[in-house]
Amino acid sequence: MTGNQRPGRIVIGTLGLDQHEVGAMAISQFLVRQGYEVIYLGRFNTPERLAAVAEQEDADLIGVSVHSWEFLAYADELVARCRDLGIGLVLGGSVLTDRDQADLIARGADAVFGPYAHEAAMLQQIDAIVHRVRAGDAATHPLGTKDAGLPGPLAGRVVIVTGAARGLGRAYTLELCRQGAAVVASDVDEAALEEVAGAVRDVPGSVHAQACDITDSDAPRLLLRTALGRYGQLHGLVSNAGLLRSGPILRLDDDDLRLLLDVHVTASFRLLRVIGGYWRAEARAGRAVDAAVVLTTSSAGLYGFRAEAAYSAAKAAVAMLARVGADELGRYGATVNAIAPVARTRLTEWLGERTGDPADDPLAAEHIAPVIAWLLRPGARDVTGRVLEAGNGQISVPGTWQPGTRFPLPPLMSPAAADALLPRVLASATPSAALLTSLLDPAGLSDALR
Amino acid sequence: MTDYEAPGLAGTTAAGIPLRPFYRPDGSSRDQGTLADPGTYPFTRGRLRPPDARPRGWIQRELSGEGSPRRSNQQLRALLADGALGVDVIGDNPTVSALDPDHPMCAPAVGTTGVSLCRKQDFIELLAGLPLDRMTLSHSLPPAFALAGQYLAGPANGIDPKVMRGSAIQAPIYSEDCCYSTFLPFAMRMRLSLDSIVFSLREMPRFHAFLEDTYYISDGGLNAVEEMSLGLLEIREVCRRLLARGLPVDSFAPRIAILVNCRMDLFEEIAKIRATRRLFARMMREEFGATDPRSWSANIAVHTSGLTLTAAQPANNIVRGALQAMAMAMAGVQGLEISTFDEPFRTPSAIAHQLAIRTQQVIQAETNIGAVEDPLGGSYYVESLTDELERRIDAAVRQVEELGDVDTLVESGYFRRILTGAMDRHSSAVQNGELRIVGVNEHTISPEADRFLRDIAEERFEPDYAHVERIRSWRASRRDAPLQASLERVRDASADPAADLMAPIIAALDADATIGEITSCLREGQGLPGDPFEYAARRLPAGTRP
Numbered sequence: 001m002t003g004n005q006r007p008g009r010i011v012i013g014t015l016g017l018d019q020h021e022v023g024a025m026a027i028s029q030f031l032v033r034q035g036y037e038v039i040y041l042g043r044f045n046t047p048e049r050l051a052a053v054a055e056q057e058d059a060d061l062i063g064v065s066v067h068s069w070e071f072l073a074y075a076d077e078l079v080a081r082c083r084d085l086g087i088g089l090v091l092g093g094s095v096l097t098d099r100d101q102a103d104l105i106a107r108g109a110d111a112v113f114g115p116y117a118h119e120a121a122m123l124q125q126i127d128a129i130v131h132r133v134r135a136g137d138a139a140t141h142p143l144g145t146k147d148a149g150l151p152g153p154l155a156g157r158v159v160i161v162t163g164a165a166r167g168l169g170r171a172y173t174l175e176l177c178r179q180g181a182a183v184v185a186s187d188v189d190e191a192a193l194e195e196v197a198g199a200v201r202d203v204p205g206s207v208h209a210q211a212c213d214i215t216d217s218d219a220p221r222l223l224l225r226t227a228l229g230r231y232g233q234l235h236g237l238v239s240n241a242g243l244l245r246s247g248p249i250l251r252l253d254d255d256d257l258r259l260l261l262d263v264h265v266t267a268s269f270r271l272l273r274v275i276g277g278y279w280r281a282e283a284r285a286g287r288a289v290d291a292a293v294v295l296t297t298s299s300a301g302l303y304g305f306r307a308e309a310a311y312s313a314a315k316a317a318v319a320m321l322a323r324v325g326a327d328e329l330g331r332y333g334a335t336v337n338a339i340a341p342v343a344r345t346r347l348t349e350w351l352g353e354r355t356g357d358p359a360d361d362p363l364a365a366e367h368i369a370p371v372i373a374w375l376l377r378p379g380a381r382d383v384t385g386r387v388l389e390a391g392n393g394q395i396s397v398p399g400t401w402q403p404g405t406r407f408p409l410p411p412l413m414s415p416a417a418a419d420a421l422l423p424r425v426l427a428s429a430t431p432s433a434a435l436l437t438s439l440l441d442p443a444g445l446s447d448a449l450r
Numbered sequence: 451m452t453d454y455e456a457p458g459l460a461g462t463t464a465a466g467i468p469l470r471p472f473y474r475p476d477g478s479s480r481d482q483g484t485l486a487d488p489g490t491y492p493f494t495r496g497r498l499r500p501p502d503a504r505p506r507g508w509i510q511r512e513l514s515g516e517g518s519p520r521r522s523n524q525q526l527r528a529l530l531a532d533g534a535l536g537v538d539v540i541g542d543n544p545t546v547s548a549l550d551p552d553h554p555m556c557a558p559a560v561g562t563t564g565v566s567l568c569r570k571q572d573f574i575e576l577l578a579g580l581p582l583d584r585m586t587l588s589h590s591l592p593p594a595f596a597l598a599g600q601y602l603a604g605p606a607n608g609i610d611p612k613v614m615r616g617s618a619i620q621a622p623i624y625s626e627d628c629c630y631s632t633f634l635p636f637a638m639r640m641r642l643s644l645d646s647i648v649f650s651l652r653e654m655p656r657f658h659a660f661l662e663d664t665y666y667i668s669d670g671g672l673n674a675v676e677e678m679s680l681g682l683l684e685i686r687e688v689c690r691r692l693l694a695r696g697l698p699v700d701s702f703a704p705r706i707a708i709l710v711n712c713r714m715d716l717f718e719e720i721a722k723i724r725a726t727r728r729l730f731a732r733m734m735r736e737e738f739g740a741t742d743p744r745s746w747s748a749n750i751a752v753h754t755s756g757l758t759l760t761a762a763q764p765a766n767n768i769v770r771g772a773l774q775a776m777a778m779a780m781a782g783v784q785g786l787e788i789s790t791f792d793e794p795f796r797t798p799s800a801i802a803h804q805l806a807i808r809t810q811q812v813i814q815a816e817t818n819i820g821a822v823e824d825p826l827g828g829s830y831y832v833e834s835l836t837d838e839l840e841r842r843i844d845a846a847v848r849q850v851e852e853l854g855d856v857d858t859l860v861e862s863g864y865f866r867r868i869l870t871g872a873m874d875r876h877s878s879a880v881q882n883g884e885l886r887i888v889g890v891n892e893h894t895i896s897p898e899a900d901r902f903l904r905d906i907a908e909e910r911f912e913p914d915y916a917h918v919e920r921i922r923s924w925r926a927s928r929r930d931a932p933l934q935a936s937l938e939r940v941r942d943a944s945a946d947p948a949a950d951l952m953a954p955i956i957a958a959l960d961a962d963a964t965i966g967e968i969t970s971c972l973r974e975g976q977g978l979p980g981d982p983f984e985y986a987a988r989r990l991p992a993g994t995r996p
Binding site for chain 1: 543544546547549555556557558559562563628629630631670671757760761762794795796870873874876877878881882883886891892893894897908910913982983
């Protein structure tokens with residue numbers, strides 16, 4: 001649950017004469033720890049009783065733990081009663097087979113959890129159902145038939161997004177949730193972060209806000225603990241937090257230089273080390289890791305930006321972190337890529353004010369978010385160590401450093417020999433792309449690369 | 451990153467006893483030379499037996515019961531034909547709740563998780579043609595009714611109740627809070643237990659009238675210390691009340707048996723059984739003053755844990771069951787039931803039943819494990835663990851007894867909190883990986899790849915609606931006057947705290963009253979609504995939060 005809303009409220013019990021309440025008890029305690037209010041009805045319930053208590057207690061949904069086949073006889077009545085009340089219905093239990101799950105969803109249950117369900121995934125779906133019920137959708141649409149009821153491509157994925165309060169991070173968070181992910185959203189600006197959390201509704205995913213300063217050396221551990229504490233697992237990281245300290249070399253002081261390196265390079269490195277360590281432990285324990293990291297570089301880091309030497313150098317370092325990190329974390333089941341976004345954000349205020357609908361604005365951050373989501377999708381093993389440059393209506397994979405034509409290097413070369421050799425070596429090189437003077441120069445950029 | 455190092459093996463047993471890397475002499479009973487031989491007090495190393503007798507092995511049985519009594523009878527015959535030496539009959543959800551199949555809450559549950567039993571004729575059909583004098587019949591059923599039913603069905607099948615063998619689970623303290631809720635108040639449950647024990651001692655003297663079942667209470671997640679301390683607590687409470695009725699301890703103590711759980715920490719489970727034999731012997735001799743050695747020696751059967759079985763990769767459960775059964779053979783138990791590999795999905799399928807019996811047979815016939823008593827006796831580790839478990843179980847019993855009388859603890863929900871707390875603890879340990887379970891929180895495979903044996907495990911059958919109809923139409927055919935008179939006597943007996951309940955219950959069952967009707971009268975005699983659902987709703991008011 002997020003923001004200042006009252007906690008989600010759920011009626012939990014077993015049906016009929018099913019005497020086993022291990023599952024009902026466990027999920028109740030889990031939800032209570034996650035901030036839910038549980039009205040626990042124990043055993044020997046009928047759909048009528050569950051619905052009556054749900055109505056009396058103003059519950060958002062009914063959860064039924066299933067340990068016997070009696071649910072088959074009660075499912076339709078339960079669905080009908082929940083629809084009448086405009087509340088959600090969730091069933092769970094190890095006797096529920098894949099076929100049962102599909103069948104119960106088709107009959108109108110909002111979510112069904114079989115023996116493979118993980119707490120994180122259950123929580124995420126329950127959060128989403130509560131949001132829908134609160135939004136009043138349940139009353140107008142039969143639950144379970146709406147798009148929001150379908151798990152998105154990122155359903156069950158838990159992702160940390162840093163710098164999530166504004167701009168790109170905000171757009172990423174909303175899109176990941178739209179696609180079903182559970183996002184631990186982090187930013188130094190707590191108020192703005194809460195606003196983002198509040199904006200996530202009517203989507204299959206959910207968000208948990210965790211404010212922190214990413215340059216704090218404990219921040220990566222805090223975020224990992226939050227993700228594991230809240231969702232029990234972690235599949236992705238979008239290291240997006242960034243800032244700009246502008247100035248030519250001769251003017252940029254130590255404080256600004258340190259801040260640039262801390263936010264972009266050191267923080268990304270620490271996140272890789274801490275979260276990579278968790279994935280390594282998972283892999284060593286025999287659990288399949290299917291994880292993805294997206295770091296944030298910049299066109300400035302790839303081509304250089306005029307008068308932004310420090311920022312460009314920091315972003316170049318991040319691109320190389322992605323390349324080497326991909327090799328290191330790949331062995332534990334994680335991919336590492338970097339995005340170079342071209343978008344209108346606080347760092348690019350000089351691009352002018354954002355206007356209107358993002359669909360009409362090629363520089364809107366929203367256009368980049370689906371790329372991030374794609375990199376985080378389950379099973380995205382094949383793409384790693386890559387940098388993608390995206391925005392302003394274009395997407396590409398920029399060229400990377402390549403070895404040049406190799407000339408023999410004479411031992412203990414004389415100055416005269418150097419004068420003769422080095423111009424030849426330099427002449428053989430592919431010309432560098434021109435330094436950027438504006439991010440809105442894609443034509444010049446591609447010319448320079450050609 | 452020391453936080454996320456790969457897990458090593460646990461540094462404690464499942465019940466939290468710290469483990470050393472290896473064991474050496476450490477002052478255990480073994481090292482002090484006080485470890486008595488098998489068959490001698492305090493029976494740590496094995497139950498009472500004739501001197502120099504070879505070990506006799508154990509009674510191989512399986513949990514059974516499915517559909518109507520006739521269908522279950524076929525299932526029991528199939529198990530016996532496969533070589534089972536006993537059977538454990540469990541009722542379906544209505545039957546264990548003491549409700550009739552045609553009660554409005556029951557139809558969807560009839561026969562799907564056990565056998566449907568509600569009248570004398572059902573018991574006669576269930577037991578038809580079974581050699582009740584040679585096999586053992588364990589009841590996982592409400593005990594007073596199971597004993598009454600068997601008592602009436604035996605002679606109908608030509609068997610004298612005096613020679614019938616088996617056991618009836620008596621669970622007066624915990625049943626309502628766990629899996630055998632019959633919607634009766636504690637005082638009534640205790641009366642039914644005491645009366646049915648007294649009845650069985652008199653009329654079915656070869657029967658174990660008091661089976662203390664620590665399996666069902668512990669399979670929500672209690673550890674071995676909690677399991678045995680609660681079990682011994684219930685034994686002590688029932689014994690004190692039998693003594694208070696004037697029964698000599700040696701008249702009933704030999705007819706007590708214990709059905710325990712076996713989880714996956716195998717040495718702890720073995721040590722638990724050895725410690726329990728010792729604790730039981732000391733308790734009977736030193737506290738209750740028993741003088742007959744048969745009173746001191748605990749008869750222990752075991753049911754391997756269903757909670758340790760997984761819905762993921764069900765074939766792994768076959769391995770788990772075999773390992774647990776092997777450990778229990780080494781612990782020297784008197785009876786053994788393996789939870790079948792399809793347990794996470796359903797009551798046992800025929801093939802799973804046969805496989806479980808075969809597992810026991812392979813262990814007994816091929817491994818020679820049972821040829822020598824207490825083969826692990828004298829192991830530094832096992833003896834140290836046995837001593838430690840004895841100490842911890844004993845301390846836990848004393849601790850609860852110091853809290854006050856059991857009636858108050860039951861009514862205040864003390865035991866329920868222990869049981870539900872354990873469920874939550876278990877679930878958290880599985881989710882966070884602290885309790886390692888192969889195929890669940892490590893070494894997992896995708897659901898698509900996990901198909902082996904799933905089709906068998908996921909097979910369904912319909913509730914036995916035909917049996918519901920059979921009972922409904924039979925009801926009208928009964929002779930009403932004797933029926934009503936017999937039920938009136940049950941109601942009167944219930945209202946009189948000094949009255950015996952077994953005689954009126956047997957008379958009512960014999961007059962074709964159903965178990966549901968009799969239980970309603972028991973409630974009405976106590977001033978409670980006859981229909982349990984009004985009672986249950988009052989007992990668990992809406993808004994009860996864990």
